[in-house]
Amino acid sequence: MTHARRTGHDPVVSVACIVVAAGRGERLGEGCPKAFVEIGGRPLVWHALRAASGAARVTHVVVVAPDGLEGDPALAGAVAVVRGGATRQHSVANGLAALPGDTEVVLVHDAARCLAPPELFDAVAAGVLSGHDAVIPGLPVVDTLKVVDAAGRVTATPDRAELRAVQTPQGFRRDVLERAHAAAVERGDTDAPDDAALVERIGLPVHVVAGHPDAFKVTRPQDLLLAESVLARRAASV
Numbered sequence: 001m002t003h004a005r006r007t008g009h010d011p012v013v014s015v016a017c018i019v020v021a022a023g024r025g026e027r028l029g030e031g032c033p034k035a036f037v038e039i040g041g042r043p044l045v046w047h048a049l050r051a052a053s054g055a056a057r058v059t060h061v062v063v064v065a066p067d068g069l070e071g072d073p074a075l076a077g078a079v080a081v082v083r084g085g086a087t088r089q090h091s092v093a094n095g096l097a098a099l100p101g102d103t104e105v106v107l108v109h110d111a112a113r114c115l116a117p118p119e120l121f122d123a124v125a126a127g128v129l130s131g132h133d134a135v136i137p138g139l140p141v142v143d144t145l146k147v148v149d150a151a152g153r154v155t156a157t158p159d160r161a162e163l164r165a166v167q168t169p170q171g172f173r174r175d176v177l178e179r180a181h182a183a184a185v186e187r188g189d190t191d192a193p194d195d196a197a198l199v200e201r202i203g204l205p206v207h208v209v210a211g212h213p214d215a216f217k218v219t220r221p222q223d224l225l226l227a228e229s230v231l232a233r234r235a236a237s238v
């Protein structure tokens with residue numbers, strides 16, 4: 001995990017993955033940081049780190065951890081562990097500051113999307129290595145979405161065919177992501193919904209590739225049941 005590997009493209013390209021794991025998990029309500037809630041007997045962040053490290057194109061993994069948990073054994077194997085910030089955006093910025101110097105491509109991944117498979121990391125990295133500035137995985141939405149005003153009135157029904165539910169890992173040329181975060185600081189933005197939104201704000205294109213159903217975000221209690229069932233399905237298929 002800490003060695004730059006051949007990616008199929010010469011010369012060797014260093015692809016780092018920042019796993020953000022410093023959130024509180026208020027919607028999950030387990031009373032501890034969400035990334036340290038366990039499925040299959042291991043913390044969510046352990047599963048996320050394992051998947052990122054298992055991707056053929058990922059050469060380094062940096063974890064952004066909650067205060068006081070930087071030394072947790074679940075994080076062994078990361079090239080660096082840094083402390084989280086007040087928002088996801090701040091946590092990613094802390095991870096960016098800790099990247100190995102030779103990093104050219106950065107993937108940013110939510111520990112909460114703990115079951116995203118290694119192939120998804122590779123597909124996103126491949127998109128950046130093929131020349132895109134920013135690549136994100138997305139799935140078609142299954143519900144009809146409405147735009148609603150403050151009074152609860154529907155103001156629009158967007159065409160579902162044009163919408164995607166986006167996931168992580170999201171991949172970027174390192175210089176692009178650093179520029180996007182620096183511009184956010186200059187504008188005073190502190191809580192971007194995702195990193196792609198910051199790249200959009202500096203006017204650069206973001207390319208969408210196929211997402212994966214297992215890359216869902218553990219957000220509410222029922223998501224833990226789904227995660228356990230995905231692990232059981234995987235165990236049954238080996």
Ligand SMILES: Nc1ccn([C@@H]2O[C@H](COP(=O)(O)OP(=O)(O)OP(=O)(O)O)[C@@H](O)[C@H]2O)c(=O)n1
Pocket residue numbers: 020021022023024025026027028034035064084085086087088089091092109110111112113217218219
């Ligand atoms: N200050 C923060 C906030 C979020 N995250 C990370 O960003 C990812 C996506 O965030 P989310 O699912 O919203 O996690 P929480 O903020 O923990 O959830 P909640 O909003 O329910 O408290 C998670 O892996 C989370 O650990 C982070 O590293 N630092």
Ligand SMILES: C[C@](O)(CO)[C@H](O)COP(=O)(O)O
Pocket residue numbers: 088110165166167168193194195217
């Ligand atoms: C980054 C993300 O997972 C993309 O879907 C999502 O925006 C995180 O949102 P949250 O509000 O932090 O759960």
